[in-house]
Amino acid sequence: MKKIAILTSGGDSQGMNSAIRAVVRTGLAHGYEMIGVKRGYKGLMENDFITLGTKDVSDILYRGGTFLQSARSEEFKTDAGQNKAVNNLKEQGIDYLVVIGGDGSYRGAQALAKKGIKTYGLPGTIDNDIPLTDYTIGFDTTLNVVQDAISNLRDTMSSHERVSVIEVMGRNCGDIALQAGISSGVDAVLIPEYTYDITAIANQLSQGFERGKTHSIVMVAEGVGTAEEVAALIKEHSKLDTRPTVLGHIQRGGTPTAFDRLFTSRMGHKVIELIQENVTNVALGMQKNEITYHTFDDIFAAKNAVDNKLYQIFEDLV
Known part of the structure; x- marks a missing residue:
């Protein structure tokens, strides 16, 4: 009976558990022995x-983390550490390793x-900063x-006629700020992929309050700067009551949506299909609603980019 090991590495994300479940249950259904690795690559080195x-x-389908x-x-990250992990996998008789994680995990x-x-x-x-997956x-x-x-x-900004500057995660990718900004109808989005003029934004917000608005919301991706810095600049240029909010790790919590549960279930099932087809050393994703896969080399050779059309949509809707 061949063995498949699975680990999660780096920052956690909602849907990791449903991905583990899909890989494990599909693997068991096809006669594989399933092994879990605790605490990512650290656990891999420590057996x-x-x-x-x-x-x-x-x-675990509906649990975050x-x-x-x-x-x-x-x-x-060292050659010695990687060799230790390889030796442990071989000693355990593990034939395949499934890694769930981001850029650093993929490099491992x-x-x-x-x-x-x-x-x-x-x-x-x-x-959402991995290339070759939507x-x-x-x-x-x-x-x-x-x-x-x-x-x-x-709700609370309207009660006090304030500007709220909200900082979200994303590293150097602005997808969270941009897409949440569109779906929430915010007034401005600051993301690493586009330059911005803080004076123009402050003037825009001031004009909104002059027209009778009772609140304004500005989204800031962490790759641009902090909510505190942006709020201070907006207050300086507009004289509006401006408050920063950092959402932080609350963004990683909560039960995964139906989309994430279905997405991970499809990918987990596909991993076992690829193992059976002897396709190895690839990473999975979704493109145009199809589960796809690419080599790690192809992924690192590609560049992740924000959807320019979405940014245009946001600007037209403001």
Whole structure:
């Protein structure tokens, strides 16, 4: 009986658990022995393995985070750390490794692939910053979390006639800020992919209040700057009562949406199909509603880019 190991690495994202469940249950249905690795690459180096059965992944479909837990490891970035992980996998008789995580996790999977381990990647990050996939695990859920937070802030900002500057995650990708901004009808979006004029934004907000608006909301992607910095500049230029809010790690929490549950279920099932077809060392994703896969080399050679059409839509709707 061949063995498949699965780990989650880096920052957690809603839907990781449903991805684990899909890989495990599909693997068991096709006769594989399923192994969980606790605490990501750190656990891989420390031989922290557990056997996973159907019951072990029950009732995790709707839970955020990752029950396998995650950790960051500087040691794994070294050749010695990677060799330790490879030796542990071989000693355990593990034939395949499924890695759920973002850019750093993919680089770890690529390194193991070059050392002879058959690896597979699932894009587990709320940032939506992995190339060659339209969505990453947890992104849709995060949009809903941010949208709800904006709705709550809008209520209190209206009561006090204030400007709210909301900082969201995304690293150097502006997808969370842009797409949540469109769906929430905010007044301005600051993202790393586009330059902005803070004076023009402040003037725009002032004109809105002069027309009778009772609140304004500005979205700031963390790759641009902090909410505190932007709020201070807007207040300086507009003299409006401006308050910063950093949503922080609340964006990674909550039960995954139906989209994320279905997305991860489809990818988890596809991983087992690829194993059976002897397709190895690839990462999965979704493009035009189809589950696709690309080599790690192709992914790192590609550039992730914000959807320019969406940015145009936002500007026309403001």
